[in-house]
Amino acid sequence: MIRSLFGNGRFRLSFSLIALIVVTALVGPRLDDRNPLFAVGGRYDEPSSQIWLGTDAIGNDVFLQLMHGLGTSLYIGLVAGVVATLIGVAIGTLSGYIGGLLDEILMGFTNILITVPTIVILVLLSVALQNRSTLLLGVIIGVTSWPWTARAVRAQTSSLKTREHVDVAKLSGAGTFGVIMREILPYMMSYVVMAFVLQLSSGVLNEAGLSLLGLGPSQSISLGKMLQSALQGEALRTGAYWAILPQTILLSVIAFSLLLLQSSLDEFFNPRLRRR
Amino acid sequence: MNPFGRYLLNKLFWYLLAFVAAMALNFFLPRLIPGNPVDAIVSQMAQGGGASGEAMQRVYDTYIVEFGLDKSPLEQFISYLGNLFRGDLGTSLGNYPTSVNSLIGAALPWTLALQLPTILLGWILGNILGALAAYKGGWVDRGAFLGSLAFSSIPYYGLAILLLYTFAVALPWFPTGGAYGFASSPSWTWGFIADAFRHYLLPFLSLLLVVIGGQAIGMRSMAIYELGADYVGYERSLGLREPRIVRGIFRNAMLPQITGLALSIGALAGGALITEIVFSYPGLGTVLFDAIRQNDYPVIQGVTMLITVAVLAANFLVDLTYGLIDPRIRTAHGAGA
Amino acid sequence: MAALLSVQNLRAAYRLANGVELHAVDDVSIDLREGEVLGVVGESGCGKSTLATILALNAAPPLYVKSGTMQVQGRHADLTESDPLPRSERGKLISTLPQSAMNAMNPTTRVRDLAYDVLRAHERTTRKAAWGRAGARLEQLGLPTRVLERYPHELSGGMRQRVITVISTLLDPTILIADEPTSALDVSSQRAVVEMLKDLLARKIISGVLFITHDLPLLRHIADRVAVMYAGKVAELGPTERVINTPEHPYARALVGSILVPEPHIRAARVLGIPGSPPDLAAMPKGCRFHPRCPLADTRSREEVPPLVEVGDSGSHFAACWRTLEARQLLAGNLVGGPDGRVG
Ligand code: SF4
Numbered sequence: 001m002i003r004s005l006f007g008n009g010r011f012r013l014s015f016s017l018i019a020l021i022v023v024t025a026l027v028g029p030r031l032d033d034r035n036p037l038f039a040v041g042g043r044y045d046e047p048s049s050q051i052w053l054g055t056d057a058i059g060n061d062v063f064l065q066l067m068h069g070l071g072t073s074l075y076i077g078l079v080a081g082v083v084a085t086l087i088g089v090a091i092g093t094l095s096g097y098i099g100g101l102l103d104e105i106l107m108g109f110t111n112i113l114i115t116v117p118t119i120v121i122l123v124l125l126s127v128a129l130q131n132r133s134t135l136l137l138g139v140i141i142g143v144t145s146w147p148w149t150a151r152a153v154r155a156q157t158s159s160l161k162t163r164e165h166v167d168v169a170k171l172s173g174a175g176t177f178g179v180i181m182r183e184i185l186p187y188m189m190s191y192v193v194m195a196f197v198l199q200l201s202s203g204v205l206n207e208a209g210l211s212l213l214g215l216g217p218s219q220s221i222s223l224g225k226m227l228q229s230a231l232q233g234e235a236l237r238t239g240a241y242w243a244i245l246p247q248t249i250l251l252s253v254i255a256f257s258l259l260l261l262q263s264s265l266d267e268f269f270n271p272r273l274r275r276r
Numbered sequence: 277m278n279p280f281g282r283y284l285l286n287k288l289f290w291y292l293l294a295f296v297a298a299m300a301l302n303f304f305l306p307r308l309i310p311g312n313p314v315d316a317i318v319s320q321m322a323q324g325g326g327a328s329g330e331a332m333q334r335v336y337d338t339y340i341v342e343f344g345l346d347k348s349p350l351e352q353f354i355s356y357l358g359n360l361f362r363g364d365l366g367t368s369l370g371n372y373p374t375s376v377n378s379l380i381g382a383a384l385p386w387t388l389a390l391q392l393p394t395i396l397l398g399w400i401l402g403n404i405l406g407a408l409a410a411y412k413g414g415w416v417d418r419g420a421f422l423g424s425l426a427f428s429s430i431p432y433y434g435l436a437i438l439l440l441y442t443f444a445v446a447l448p449w450f451p452t453g454g455a456y457g458f459a460s461s462p463s464w465t466w467g468f469i470a471d472a473f474r475h476y477l478l479p480f481l482s483l484l485l486v487v488i489g490g491q492a493i494g495m496r497s498m499a500i501y502e503l504g505a506d507y508v509g510y511e512r513s514l515g516l517r518e519p520r521i522v523r524g525i526f527r528n529a530m531l532p533q534i535t536g537l538a539l540s541i542g543a544l545a546g547g548a549l550i551t552e553i554v555f556s557y558p559g560l561g562t563v564l565f566d567a568i569r570q571n572d573y574p575v576i577q578g579v580t581m582l583i584t585v586a587v588l589a590a591n592f593l594v595d596l597t598y599g600l601i602d603p604r605i606r607t608a609h610g611a612g613a
Numbered sequence: 614m615a616a617l618l619s620v621q622n623l624r625a626a627y628r629l630a631n632g633v634e635l636h637a638v639d640d641v642s643i644d645l646r647e648g649e650v651l652g653v654v655g656e657s658g659c660g661k662s663t664l665a666t667i668l669a670l671n672a673a674p675p676l677y678v679k680s681g682t683m684q685v686q687g688r689h690a691d692l693t694e695s696d697p698l699p700r701s702e703r704g705k706l707i708s709t710l711p712q713s714a715m716n717a718m719n720p721t722t723r724v725r726d727l728a729y730d731v732l733r734a735h736e737r738t739t740r741k742a743a744w745g746r747a748g749a750r751l752e753q754l755g756l757p758t759r760v761l762e763r764y765p766h767e768l769s770g771g772m773r774q775r776v777i778t779v780i781s782t783l784l785d786p787t788i789l790i791a792d793e794p795t796s797a798l799d800v801s802s803q804r805a806v807v808e809m810l811k812d813l814l815a816r817k818i819i820s821g822v823l824f825i826t827h828d829l830p831l832l833r834h835i836a837d838r839v840a841v842m843y844a845g846k847v848a849e850l851g852p853t854e855r856v857i858n859t860p861e862h863p864y865a866r867a868l869v870g871s872i873l874v875p876e877p878h879i880r881a882a883r884v885l886g887i888p889g890s891p892p893d894l895a896a897m898p899k900g901c902r903f904h905p906r907c908p909l910a911d912t913r914s915r916e917e918v919p920p921l922v923e924v925g926d927s928g929s930h931f932a933a934c935w936r937t938l939e940a941r942q943l944l945a946g947n948l949v950g951g952p953d954g955r956v957g
Contacts, residue, residue: 112294114539117587119546120298120580124305127568127576205431212433212550214568227433231554236437236445237452244437252434259429506716509671514781515703516734524719531721603721603764 011264017257021250025074028067036064036221047242054242056226057233065221066246072222073204073251076138080203083142085196088149093180095150096157107154113147122206126215134217141206142199149195156188163187190269194262201258208251223247283605287595291588298584303356306573338367365578369570376578379563384582387559389476391548394483399537401484402491407526409492410499421496427489432547436482436554443478450478453556479555483548487540494536498529531602538594542587549583616684617821618645618668618707618788623681623692625667627894628674635894637663637676639845643823645788648814650822652836652853654829654868658894660845665792665825669709670697686787705735708786708819712793714777718765724776725761731783750779753816754809771802778809782819789813789822795831807835829868833857838929841865844892844902847921851930861924861932864903901935909936 005011037060047054053062095106113121121144126132129140160166161184169183185192204223210216211224212231230236230244347355359366365376402424409420427435444452456462456472502508502525511521552561560579567575599605623641626634638660645651653661663676672678672692681692685706690697698706711717718727728747732738738746748758760768760776768776774794782789791810795803813819824836832839832853839856841849841864849862860866892898892905901919904910913935921933924941932938 108290108293111290112297115291115294115542115588115591116298116301117542117545117583119542119549120584121301123564123568123576123580124301127573128305201429208431208433209546209550212553213565227437231437236441239445241441241445245441248434248437252430252438255431255434256426256429259425263425506711506713507719509673510709510711510717511719511730513669513671513703513707513709514731514734514784515700515705516730517700520730520734524722528719528721603723604766 005264005268008264008268010260011268014257014260014264017253018261021070021254021257022074024067025071029071032064032067034061034064036060036068053246054240056240056243057229057235062226062243062246065226066223066250069221069223069226069247070250072134072217072220073207073224073254076134076141076207076217076222077200077204079135079138080141080145080206081196081200083139084146084199084203085149085192087143088146088195088199089153089185089192091146092150092153093157093184096154097161097176097180097184099158103154106150110147110150113144114151118144118206119209122210123213123215126210132215132218134220134222137207137210137217138203141203141210145199145202145206149192149199152191152195153188156191157184160184160187190265194265194269197258197262197265201255201262204251204254204258223251227251280599280605283599284596287592287599291592295585295588298588299357299360299581302577302581302584303353306577335369338373339369360581365581366574368567368575369572371572376574379575380560380578380582383558383560383563386557387548387552387561390479390483390552390557390559391544394480394487394548395537395541395544398484398487399491399533402488403495403530403533405488406492406495407499407529410496410503410529411522417496420492424489424492424496427485428493429489430486432483432486433550433554435486436479436551439478439482440554451475454558475555475557479551479557483544483551486547487544490540491533491536495529495533498532499525502526502529531598534594534598534601538591538598541590541594545583545587616644617647617649617686618643618823619684620644620668620692621682621684623664623667624679625663625672625676625681626679627663627676633895634677636897637845637894638667641842641845641847643840643847643850645821645823646837647820649837650810650814650824650835652832652839653823653825653842654827654832654839655842656868657827659842661825661827661842662792663845664842665709665790665823667692668707668823669790669792670703670707671709701735704731704781705784705786707788707790708781708784710778710781710789710791710794713797714773715765715770717777718773720765722764723761724763724765724768724780727780728761728783731780735784747779747783750783751776754779754812771798771805774798774802774806775809778806778813782813785818787820789819790825791822792825793827794824796826796828803831804834807831810835829857841868844897845894846902846933847931848903848934849932850921851925851932852927855925855927855930859925861930861937862903862934863907863909863936865932901933903934911936 006015041055041061043055043057053066056062056065091106091110095103095110122140125140125144126137129136132140157180163183166179166183169179174182207216207222208224208227211222211228214228216222216225216228226247227244230240230247233243235241235243363377365380368374368376368379371379405420405424409417409424430438440452444450451474454475456468456475462468462472505525505528508521508525511524549559549561549564551557552559553565556562560582563575564579566572567579620641620643623638623643624636625638626636628634641660641664643651643653653664655661666672666676667678667681668683678692683690683692683697688698688702688706718724722730725744725747729738729740729743732743732746744761748761751758751760754775756772756775756779760772765773774797778794789810794810795806798806810822810824814822822835824832826832829839836853838851839853840847841856841860841862843864849856849860849865851861856865857869860869892902898905898915900916901907901910901914904914907914917935919933919935919938921931922938924930924932924937
């Protein structure tokens with residue numbers, strides 16, 4: 001299975017990109033122990049052999065910030081992805097497996113959250129919570145983006161629960177929780193993994209979006225906050241492309257490779273999508 | 277009741293519920309800020325200097341009354357609802373004493389001018405591209421698919437920044453921001469319209485490409501699915517002309533795309549806000565950004581409320597259209613929504 | 614009797630992603646006569662549906678036709694081509710009646726619009742005229758004309774299948790390929806469809822039907838002749854009554870025995886049953902394909918492929934089995950028919 005997965009060009013490409021990004025985020029900050037918030041030069045110094053990507057509006061080393069910001073962004077995305085996937089899977093399986101009134105209530109709630117624009121809830125929550133650590137920001141993003149996962153998981157669960165092995169488990173006296181954990185979840189792991197990949201990507205992007213609105217993590221550098229300070233510092237109009245393009249491109253590459261990964265997994269798990 | 281009426285009522289019920297939920301969030305979340313929000317605001321304003329003590333007291337009193345902080349929470353909520361339904365969004369803190377209504381009123385046309393054409397045109401072009409990719413296959417498909425994937429995965433602001441840098445800074449073909457040049461002021465003259473158009477093109481394009489990408493991907497997979505459907509083989513073996521068959525396929529693939537449109541409107545609204553910030557476009561996004569910077573809660577609440585209402589209304593409109601188009605809903609026998 | 618449709622040496626395979634080819638139809642030759650219903654029966658995976666797909670001119674990757682020609686009313690067609698018949702002939706010379714009307718009808722098209730599309734694809738017509746013709750045909754066959762206004766999901770399953778039968782024969786096709794048209798229906802709807810096919814033949818709206826099914830008893834009510842398929846080959850072919858009452862091929866005997874109410878003269882065969890399952894297309898047994906499951910298999914069965922040759926003296930009953938052949942030879946002292954696999 002793993003081998004045929006690697007036979008897919010899109011999977012190979014996205015997997016290598018993601019591996020590269022993660023390794024950079026883990027190793028990058030350790031290569032240089034200087035404080036990224038410490039000015040090393042003047043306003044928008046051009047890239048040089050010393051300062052690879054030049055400096056930003058207040059003289060910080062862009063490359064150094066990039067290394068630290070990448071980790072923060074991935075961390076927030078990861079927290080958001082885990083939180084959203086956990087809530088989504090919990091609500092989706094309960095709703096789909098138990099059904100009835102509980103299903104109606106949970107899905108009604110889910111659908112309401114889907115229709116109210118996420119950005120609105122995000123902005124209101126972030127405004128209400130004045131001191132946002134990276135962990136808190138990840139959780140905020142996570143609790144606003146689970147409804148998609150819940151909906152997909154519910155659909156999977158309701159089709160899985162009519163399978164024979166579920167009946168057998170029920171007859172042999174397994175409880176609701178046991179059946180969900182042993183007879184339902186393992187059979188839709190592929191969907192859960194794909195949903196997680198999407199949540200991860202939207203988590204990273206939402207962090208950047210919030211930061212751009214001025215609602216980023218309070219004390220840390222993230223790719224989003226770097227974007228915001230570059231935009232506020234008029235990096236583009238000053239021609240200081242080095243202070244704004246790296247984080248833009250990095251964010252886009254992260255999003256692109258995660259989506260590519262998801263689409264190759266989707267094609268792998270659902271052969272129906274493959275061309276006949 | 278006929279099936280379509282039932283479908284409509286069911287939808288209406290959920291949208292109303294969503295609206296109430298959004299209103300509750302709008303009301304309660306800003307009140308979660310520890311301490312009296314008015315104290316926080318006023319002390320912040322005082323730090324900034326500028327206003328005299330007497331003016332400060334006036335501002336303070338205004339907000340105590342406006343937030344209704346002298347009343348019970350229930351009364352507060354009721355008066356909040358009352359104001360909302362009268363269309364009164366309150367007074368801005370950052371631009372005292374401008375009303376939130378007039379701030380939003382000035383920004384709204386720009387936002388609408390940016391978003392409505394992107395949604396409609398992007399949806400149409402994206403569906404054509406996706407259908408073409410699915411039908412032609414081969415290199416057309418690979419190219420269109422990878423391109424769409426790239427454009428739909430790049431965040432809105434990412435594409436906005438890349439376009440802005442390439443076509444306004446590196447190649448100075450377009451202005452670097454704003455909705456019109458400093459020299460001109462809004463009027464219905466050809467000169468102004470041309471100027472506004474030059475400012476409009478880049479933000480418009482950056483949103484449009486993302487919408488096209490997202491819609492094309494959805495359409496492509498729906499069309500591939502439909503191309504393999506049994507009825508295609510049956511119609512071919514009855515000798516139907518290819519254009520007829522293809523028309524049927526794409527009409528069917530289109531239906532889920534209409535729902536897809538409803539779902540992407542919310543995301544687009546959010547993305548467009550940030551695109552406005554990148555281009556310093558004087559729409560709701562920029563208003564929201566300034567409001568957040570100044571902790572201007574009435575404006576934040578007003579903008580979020582407006583976005584919610586607009587997105588819910590747009591969604592409802594799309595659902596309505598869908599119900600009118602799909603015979604399976606129009607004439608369904610007891611099938612749910 | 615003149616052959617309406619004559620299929621020669623048809624071979625077809627499914628090509629898998631890893632390059633392996635599964636031969637689903639292997640050297641099948643079949644004739645359909647004027648005014649007859651030829652039943653094709655077998656277990657799932659025997660190649661009968663693949664045969665139907667190819668004859669309905671619907672073969673598409675991963676199914677590839679390796680060889681085979683077809684003759685319809687003097688027209689010659691090479692089945693290995695991607696379009697064996699021009700579009701204008703499809704639906705007119707050969708039409709198809711699919712298994713599930715629900716899947717075969719576009720869910721967002723009304724019956725009348727499908728009828729219009731079908732007629733318009735072959736002749737100049739107006740919407741009104743096309744609806745009129747479809748309505749007249751429905752009435753002629755005893756169906757209400759109001760179904761024209763309906764979408765597929767608004768019709769009951771049985772009605773849907775009868776409506777699609779009308780659509781399939783709207784162009785008065787010479788030959789109708791019916792692929793399990795009754796499998797998804799209840800008994801009374803099954804009968805209605807069968808009666809409708811007979812009616813269409815009697816009225817000479819269609820001239821011949823190839824009726825593919827796994828339901829041997831059903832063929833008693835409709836088929837003039839029956840071909841029993843096993844592992845991509847025709848095992849036995851003959852008049853319906855003869856194949857059912859006196860099957861010659863051990864597989865046909867087992868099939869008849871396992872399905873039909875046993876009558877005295879075939880009770881012995883019923884004891885046999887069919888142990889095992891049809892062979893894996895990827896690992897086809899050498900020699901006679903039935904030999905792993907056949908109680909009569911001998912060395913020759915395991916080595917050489919038996920040809921389809923005439924058995925009995927009616928001139929119309931054929932079987933592909935060495936042991937049957939030997940028994941005949943012992944009886945008659947000579948070999949009947951040729952070993953070229955040609956039938957009918
Ligand atoms: S040829 Fe041999 S194995 Fe095949 S059916 Fe006849 S007896 Fe059985």
